[in-house]
Amino acid sequence: MSEHHAHGTEPSSIELLPIELLPIDTAQASSDFVDEWRNAAYNCYSSGHKFCREVCPVMQVTRNETWTPTAFHANVVAMDKGELDIADIAEDYVNCTQCGACELRCPNTLMLGDFYRFRTRTVDLVKAVRTLAVDTGIHQPQWKTWNELTDARSHEPVLGEQPVGQDSVREWADGLDIPIGGDDILFVDCEAAFYRTSVPRAVAQILQMAGHEFGLMQEQWCCGGPAAEMGYRDQAMRFARHNLDNWKASGAKRILVLDPHDYISFTEDYPKYFGAEFDLEIVLVLEVVAEYIRSGALTPRVAIEKTITYHDPCRLNKRKGVWKEPREILRSIPGLTFNDVDHVTQWSYCSGGGGGLAIEKPELTALISGARIKKASELSVDTLVSACPWSERPLSAAGEPENIDVVDIHEMLAESLGITVGGSRGAR
Amino acid sequence: MTAVLEASIVEQLVAAIAPVLGEANVLTSKTARYSRARVPAPFPVHRWAERVPDLVVLPGSTEEVAHVVRVANEFGVPIVPRDGGTGLTDGAVPERRGIVVDVKRMNLIHEIDLENRTATVGVGISMLKLNEVLAQHGLIYPDNPASYPCSLVGGRIGTSGWSLIGSRYGHSRDLVLSFDMVTPTGDIIFVGDGGGRKISKSSSGYQLKHLFMGHQGTLGIATTATLKLYPKAEAEFSAFWAFDDYDVAYKAVGALARAGIATFAGAVLFDEKKVEYLRRDDEAYIPQPESVKALVCSVGYGNSDEVAAGGRRMMRIARDLGARYMGDEISQGDWASRHDRYATPVHGRTLSGQVALMSWHCEDAAINYTDLPAVTREWHAIVEKLRRKHDVFDDWGMFAYTSSDTGVDYLTEIDIGIWEEKLDDTTWAAFVDAKREIAAVSLKYGGSISACHGSCREGEVDLVPQELGGGYDVMLAVKRALDPNNIMNPGKYGLDRAYDNEGDRR
Ligand SMILES: Cc1cc2nc3c(=O)[nH]c(=O)nc-3n(C[C@H](O)[C@H](O)[C@H](O)COP(=O)(O)OP(=O)(O)OC[C@H]3O[C@@H](n4cnc5c(N)ncnc54)[C@H](O)[C@@H]3O)c2cc1C
Ligand code: SF4
Numbered sequence: 001m002s003e004h005h006a007h008g009t010e011p012s013s014i015e016l017l018p019i020e021l022l023p024i025d026t027a028q029a030s031s032d033f034v035d036e037w038r039n040a041a042y043n044c045y046s047s048g049h050k051f052c053r054e055v056c057p058v059m060q061v062t063r064n065e066t067w068t069p070t071a072f073h074a075n076v077v078a079m080d081k082g083e084l085d086i087a088d089i090a091e092d093y094v095n096c097t098q099c100g101a102c103e104l105r106c107p108n109t110l111m112l113g114d115f116y117r118f119r120t121r122t123v124d125l126v127k128a129v130r131t132l133a134v135d136t137g138i139h140q141p142q143w144k145t146w147n148e149l150t151d152a153r154s155h156e157p158v159l160g161e162q163p164v165g166q167d168s169v170r171e172w173a174d175g176l177d178i179p180i181g182g183d184d185i186l187f188v189d190c191e192a193a194f195y196r197t198s199v200p201r202a203v204a205q206i207l208q209m210a211g212h213e214f215g216l217m218q219e220q221w222c223c224g225g226p227a228a229e230m231g232y233r234d235q236a237m238r239f240a241r242h243n244l245d246n247w248k249a250s251g252a253k254r255i256l257v258l259d260p261h262d263y264i265s266f267t268e269d270y271p272k273y274f275g276a277e278f279d280l281e282i283v284l285v286l287e288v289v290a291e292y293i294r295s296g297a298l299t300p301r302v303a304i305e306k307t308i309t310y311h312d313p314c315r316l317n318k319r320k321g322v323w324k325e326p327r328e329i330l331r332s333i334p335g336l337t338f339n340d341v342d343h344v345t346q347w348s349y350c351s352g353g354g355g356g357l358a359i360e361k362p363e364l365t366a367l368i369s370g371a372r373i374k375k376a377s378e379l380s381v382d383t384l385v386s387a388c389p390w391s392e393r394p395l396s397a398a399g400e401p402e403n404i405d406v407v408d409i410h411e412m413l414a415e416s417l418g419i420t421v422g423g424s425r426g427a428r
Numbered sequence: 429m430t431a432v433l434e435a436s437i438v439e440q441l442v443a444a445i446a447p448v449l450g451e452a453n454v455l456t457s458k459t460a461r462y463s464r465a466r467v468p469a470p471f472p473v474h475r476w477a478e479r480v481p482d483l484v485v486l487p488g489s490t491e492e493v494a495h496v497v498r499v500a501n502e503f504g505v506p507i508v509p510r511d512g513g514t515g516l517t518d519g520a521v522p523e524r525r526g527i528v529v530d531v532k533r534m535n536l537i538h539e540i541d542l543e544n545r546t547a548t549v550g551v552g553i554s555m556l557k558l559n560e561v562l563a564q565h566g567l568i569y570p571d572n573p574a575s576y577p578c579s580l581v582g583g584r585i586g587t588s589g590w591s592l593i594g595s596r597y598g599h600s601r602d603l604v605l606s607f608d609m610v611t612p613t614g615d616i617i618f619v620g621d622g623g624g625r626k627i628s629k630s631s632s633g634y635q636l637k638h639l640f641m642g643h644q645g646t647l648g649i650a651t652t653a654t655l656k657l658y659p660k661a662e663a664e665f666s667a668f669w670a671f672d673d674y675d676v677a678y679k680a681v682g683a684l685a686r687a688g689i690a691t692f693a694g695a696v697l698f699d700e701k702k703v704e705y706l707r708r709d710d711e712a713y714i715p716q717p718e719s720v721k722a723l724v725c726s727v728g729y730g731n732s733d734e735v736a737a738g739g740r741r742m743m744r745i746a747r748d749l750g751a752r753y754m755g756d757e758i759s760q761g762d763w764a765s766r767h768d769r770y771a772t773p774v775h776g777r778t779l780s781g782q783v784a785l786m787s788w789h790c791e792d793a794a795i796n797y798t799d800l801p802a803v804t805r806e807w808h809a810i811v812e813k814l815r816r817k818h819d820v821f822d823d824w825g826m827f828a829y830t831s832s833d834t835g836v837d838y839l840t841e842i843d844i845g846i847w848e849e850k851l852d853d854t855t856w857a858a859f860v861d862a863k864r865e866i867a868a869v870s871l872k873y874g875g876s877i878s879a880c881h882g883s884c885r886e887g888e889v890d891l892v893p894q895e896l897g898g899g900y901d902v903m904l905a906v907k908r909a910l911d912p913n914n915i916m917n918p919g920k921y922g923l924d925r926a927y928d929n930e931g932d933r934r
Contacts, residue, residue, distance in 0.1 A: 039785070046773045046787035046848050048468040050514055050578040054554050063532040063552060064486065065513060066455065071463035078462055083477055088458045105577075111771035118774065 026136040030079065030086055033132045037076045037125060043108060044073035044120065052102035052122075057350035058095045058357075061367040067095035069102040069122040076125070090133035094140055095364065098123045098229055098355035099314035101347045123319070126355070130231030142360045143230040151235055154221040154242075156190040164194045169220055172197035172423060176204050181250040182215035184283075187243075187266075189259035190222050192389040197423035199389050202414035203258045203285055209417060210292045214256055218246050225265035230356040240265070240273050247280060254281040256288070258410065260315035260388045261354070267320075286316075286387060289413065290325035293332050300416035303335030307381045310338070310409075311372065311395065312346040313388035314354060326387050326409055333416040339379040349375060351391030358394060369394035377402045385409050393426055430524045433482040437503065441483055441527065444499045449492050453533070455484040464528045469516045469885065470787040472851040481508065481522040486533050490608050490616055490651040493529060497649070497915070498614035500527055506918050507612075509645035511552060511582035514575045516790055517882035519586060519644035523919040531582050534651060537561060545657040546605060546626045551582030551650050558655075568660040570597040570729075573880070576767045585650045588642025590792075590880030592766065595685070595833045596693035596729055597658060601641050607653040609640060612911035625654045639906070644882050645917040647910055665691070665728035665739035666763035669751035670720045674700055675801075677722035680749045681828070682797055684726045684742055685835025691728035691738035695830050697838075698723040699804055702825025705843075708775045716754075724751065727763060772824075776845040779819050786822055786845035791863070793870035794879035795840040800828050806869045807842045814862045818855045820847035831879060839879035842866070863887030871895055884920045892921060 052069045053059055059068055072093065078084040103109055106120040133139070149157040155164045172193055178186070186207070188200045207214055224239030247255065257263045266282045292298040310330060316322040323343035330338055341349075352358065352368025373395060376384045384399060386392050387409045396406040414421050433441075438456065446454045455461070465480045482505070487493045500507045506526030513520050522528055534550035537558065541547070542565060549558060556577050558569055572591045573579055579589070585607060589600040597603065605628060606620025619640050622630025640647055671677035681697040698706070700721045707716070716723075724746065728738045743753065753759075776786025795803050804826055811823045822845030828838040846859065867877045867888035876895060877883040883892055893900040904926040907914075914927050 042785050042849055043773050045473075046470070046785055047770060048466065048787075049575065049770050050468075050512065051768070051770065053512075053578055054557055063535060064455075064460075065530060065532065066457070066460040066463050068463070071459065074463060074466065075459055077473065078476065081473060081476065084458055084462065092457075092459050107768045107771040108773065110768050111765075 026086070029132055029135050033086075033128060034076060034080050037128060038080055040121060040125065041073045041076035041080070044070065044106075045077045047108060048074070049107070051107055052105045052120075055101040055105045055348040057097055057099060057101070057348070057352060057368045057371075058364060060348070061364065061371060062095070064095075066092055069106070069120070072096075072122060072125060072129070086129070086132050086136055087138060089129065090138045091140065093126050093129045093133070094357070094360050096123075096126045096355050097314065097350055097352060097357050097368070098126060099350045100318035101314070101350070104318055104347055127229060127231070130229070131233045132231075134231035134233070140230075140360050143232075143356055146356075146359050147227050147230060147232045147235055150222055150227060154239075155194070156222050156226060158190050158195045164190065166219060169193050170216055172200050173204060173216065175422075176201065176208070178204055179215040180218055181252070182213060183251075183253045184212070184214040184256055185217055185247060185250070185252045185254070186214045186256045186258070186285075187217070187220065187223070187262055189262050189389060191393070192259060193220075195424075196389045196392055196408070196426045198411050198421050198425050199392075199408045199423075200258060201423040202408065202410040202419065202421045205419045205421065206289055206298065206410060206414055206417060207256070207285070209419065210289075210297045212288070212292075215250075217243070218250055220246070223262045223265040225261050225269060226356060228265070228269055229354075230359075236269065237273050240270055244270065244274060244278065252280060254283050256283050256285050258285045259390070260313045260320070261390055264315050264319060284322065286322065286325050286329070286409070289410075290328050293329060298417060300333045300413060302416045302418050304333055304412065304416055305335045306383045307337040307339065308383040308385050308407075309376050309379050309381045310340060311351065311376075311384055311386040311391060312343050312349065313386060313391055314350050316387060317343050318347055329409060329413055330385065333412065339381055341375070341379070351386070351388070351395050353388075353390040353394045365394050366398065369398040373398040373402050373404055376404055383407055385412055396426065429478045432480075432525065433505065437505070438482050441499065441503060441505065444502075445485055445496055448495045449485055449487055453486040453488065455486070460484045461528075464510055464513065464520075464530060465522060467513055467515050467518060467520055468788070469518055470789050470846040470848045470851065471518075472853070472856050473848060474852070479521050479523055480525065481528040482525050484528045484530055486530050488533050490610065493531070493649050493651055494610045494614045494616050496527065496529055497610050497612065500915050501613060501913050504913060504915070507649075507915050508917050509582070509586060509649045511586065512554070512575070512578055512580040513583075514579045515583055515587055515644075515881060516792075517587070517644065517878070517884040519882055519884055519917070519920065520583070529649060531649065531651070532580065534582075535580075538652065540565065540567075540657075541626065542567075544626050546654050547657055548625070548652060548654045549581060551585065551607070551653055552580055554578070554580050555584075562657065563660060566660050567657045569603065569655050570658055571600050571603050571655075572597075574767060574770075581653055581655070582650055585641050585653060586643070586645050587880065587882050590831065590839055592829070593693040593727065593729060595695075595830045596691065599831075601638065603656050604637070604641065605654045605656050606637065607640075607650045609648045609650045611648045612913075612916040620654070628656065642882065644884055644920050646907060646920050646923055647916060661729040661731075661735070663730065663732040663735035664763075665735050665742070666725065666759050667727075667739070667742060667746070668723060668725045668754040668759045668762055669746045670716060670754055671722045671724065671751060672719050674722040676750055677724050678801060680746055680751055681724050681726075681830075682835060683745050683749060684724070685797070685830045685833075687741065687745055688833075689728065689738040689741055691730040691735050692742070692833060693727045693729045695724060695726040697800070697828040698725075699826045699828075701808060701823055702827060702843075705775065705825040708777070723754075725759075725763065772845070775824070776822050776847060778822075778847075779815065784820075784822075784847045785849065787848040788824075789844040789846050790881070791840075791842045791844070791866050792878050792880045793840045793867070794831065794837050794876040795828070795870060795873060796837050796875065797835055799873040799875065800838060800840065803840060803869055803873055803875070804828075807866055810862050810865045810869070811842065811844055814858060818858055820850045820855050821845065821859070837875075837879075840870075840875070860887040864890060867891045889922055
């Protein structure tokens with residue numbers, strides 16, 4: 001059977017206890033959780049129409065109704081009625097990339113958004129269930145290890161056995177002469193800093209070419225976003241606290257972000273953690289660069305003779321509504337044949353790399369990225385351009401047998417600006 | 429209430445099924461079972477646990493479905509086919525628990541025949557996804573229910589569904605040419621019009637296709653279907669008109685439907701209560717002044733020149749009856765959002781006007797044109813009485829949609845808001861009584877209880893023998909003959925009476 005309860009050491013002992021013998025905080029935490037989510041849960045439960053189903057990347061490859069926004073909301077109603085508890089439901093919530101497609105496709109968002117200020121919040125619900133699980137001692141084995149290693153190294157173990165840490169977090173920038181500190185700080189996520197180092201190198205050199213002054217952090221830690229996504233909220237907040245203190249200590253005013261996942265952490269999680277104390281401006285590099293191209297500060301001139309399509313990263317397109325600028329940038333590059341697919345159609349596309357899915361269930365990530373690459377190959381392209389380092393690893397793996405190269409938009413732009421990027425695209 | 433199966437029997441079922449379907453496709457977790465106990469039709473939350481299945485299986489082929497059905501016969505355990513799980517008559521709800529056969533994994537497109545204009549698909553596919561692929565060939569499968577993004581081909585077969593543009597392209601029964609299916613005893617058969625997979629009209633033998641559509645999973649499980657394709661329409665015409673008076677709007681919808689316009693795909697009449705309800709929905713609907721008492725919408729599809737000519741004629745018919753055209757923006761926008769108009773919960777109101785998160789219940793009778801005004805009046809009176817008695821219900825107004833290109837009958841829909849969280853045994857019983865009364869009105873006027881969803885739910889199901897007369901006895905005989913062990917979706921349509929105590933193992 002595919003759906004056992006959460007594994008790991010703690011949960012089995014907890015599962016065996018009758019509900020009244022659970023540690024008091026499990027009962028309390030569960031009831032607080034249900035109180036917080038009851039209305040949202042009934043809002044979906046009383047609709048139950050499943051308009052969200054076919055856009056869900058996990059659903060598309062598993063066709064398993066247990067792992068749908070409908071079920072995710074209904075489970076909360078069942079908890080409210082005493083039919084299910086956190087141990088029953090925790091493992092199901094692994095099966096979500098937190099892409100946000102279901103929220104957009106839900107009539108309750110589509111039709112009520114502006115007037116009632118309403119939005120279906122499946123992603124937040126998934127995060128809340130994962131958090132409740134961790135808080136009550138239910139762990140998914142891979143996530144547990146991942147977060148322990150992250151905690152020990154202050155960075156995610158993106159290179160597997162090979163260590164990552166403070167001593168190497170700025171190695172990607174070798175030879176680029178980037179200062180430490182300043183008004184604008186470039187934040188580089190773990191995947192880009194250690195695995196796909198060509199991305200931050202491209203970004204840094206594009207900004208330098210545009211004359212944009214920026215520096216690196218004194219001591220950068222993981223943004224904490226992945227921990228938050230997997231339910232390790234306390235750890236996420238500790239990491240966030242470190243980064244915020246570090247920015248404040250160096251007098252930073254703006255944080256330049258190249259990774260959509262960090263963009264979510266800094267624009268959604270950090271303000272929730274710190275309130276008014278978090279008064280830094282968060283700037284998406286893609287938007288800055290698009291503006292430089294518009295104003296003529298950057299002009300891509302080197303023709304790139306490739307047939308491409310663009311992968312809308314879920315966190316930019318579905319969660320932040322950023323889809324125009326990447327297309328603007330790609331259209332400014334000479335030589336490209338651009339077989340675009342509109343951003344609404346791409347609500348149902350995903351790389352499978354997000355929300356910790358690739359860590360706990362890599363086989364599902366592979367199916368999802370395979371399906372995404374298949375869409376690209378139907379367009380007869382040789383290259384899929386993305387704008388999210390976390391998508392690029394699974395997409396590259398899926399692209400290889402199809403002869404589709406996966407390139408980051410910053411890498412491609414840098415090339416067209418005549419920059420020799422350097423770094424690694426992850427092949428080790 | 430059916431008892432939960434003993435754990436040892438579930439284990440034996442798993443042991444018999446998993447080697448063929450694969451372990452990953454046999455689910456016993458609580459969440460897997462709870463999430464397949466429900467459909468969108470409101471039901472008291474406190475009774476959820478009564479209908480939770482013992483086991484869920486996700487077969488990947490016709491042979492695998494047949495294997496599961498044979499195992500179920502061997503153990504005498506009920507089988508419930510489930511596809512999209514959007515059906516509104518509880519068809520996919522395991523009322524006697526047992527094994528839910530969830531066919532969503534069977535969603536491949538096996539063939540697109542461009543010359544004969546057919547597609548052969550697994551029944552787990554959605555029309556929306558199929559049409560994304562067909563669009564590359566300029567084709568469309570025009571089965572277009574309001575649940576277009578979420579219902580699936582197998583469920584369309586199981587319900588013999590109704591399509592919004594059925595007056596032009598026909599409904600599921602016209603658009604599904606043939607299918608493979610597994611009978612209640614686990615045999616694999618093929619049904620269509622005659623013998624060929626791609627035949628749209630045959631006189632050979634009994635017309636079994638009709639029998640095996642709309643049976644709500646009580647006569648077997650369809651697995652692969654061959655569908656009829658059309659050229660994707662070059663043009664769409666949609667117009668909305670406002671009226672100060674229901675009677676005039678009623679005349680207009682009739683005139684439009686009877687006009688014999690070849691591109692005519694459907695017309696809809698919104699009654700006064702529906703217009704009132706839509707005023708709560710400022711986002712989706714541009715609010716109309718109080719003077720507006722009814723609306724009519726009419727649509728056409730086809731080649732550009734034909735649609736333009738048909739559209740002009742529709743505009744003239746409506747204008748001559750004093751209709752006020754509501755402009756292109758509302759007309760096109762509103763029709764385009766027809767599949768998204770289901771942000772219903774927040775539109776619930778108690779008698780005092782308090783907002784309550786309500787679920788949507790939809791009655792869907794088939795009524796002749798001449799009887800629409802009387803049925804509309806009587807249905808509203810029933811719901812009003814219910815509301816006054818129990819302040820957890822709300823009247824969300826009525827639609828009447830053409831079902832055919834001649835305007836003979838209309839899918840007649842009253843939408844009822846139900847505060848599902850508050851449903852207790854008393855209010856549920858009152859609701860069931862109201863549904864029975866609503867069905868009785870439909871029959872009194874010579875209509876049918878259901879045009880789209882089926883009539884399996886508590887209340888209306890009591891009147892099905894009355895609706896079908898001697899035909900219901902034939903249903904019983906067919907059920908008994910094909911499903912000797914009463915395995916397939918038992919409890920639906922009162923079909924238990926086909927069995928004496930010995931035959932009924934449950
Ligand atoms: C918002 C909304 C709007 C709707 N609008 C319409 C509409 O305009 N027109 C309309 O007709 N309906 C409409 N419906 C109802 C519903 O979508 C239809 O009844 C649809 O046909 C059900 O399909 P499904 O795939 O969800 O089937 P399910 O709900 O999974 O199943 C429906 C029935 O078919 C049986 N079944 C499922 N699969 C098979 C199979 N492979 N072989 C045999 N039997 C099977 C089930 O046992 C059940 O009895 C609407 C529903 C919603 C929620
Ligand atoms: S998330 Fe939205 S679309 Fe999906 S079932 Fe719930 S209410 Fe319907």
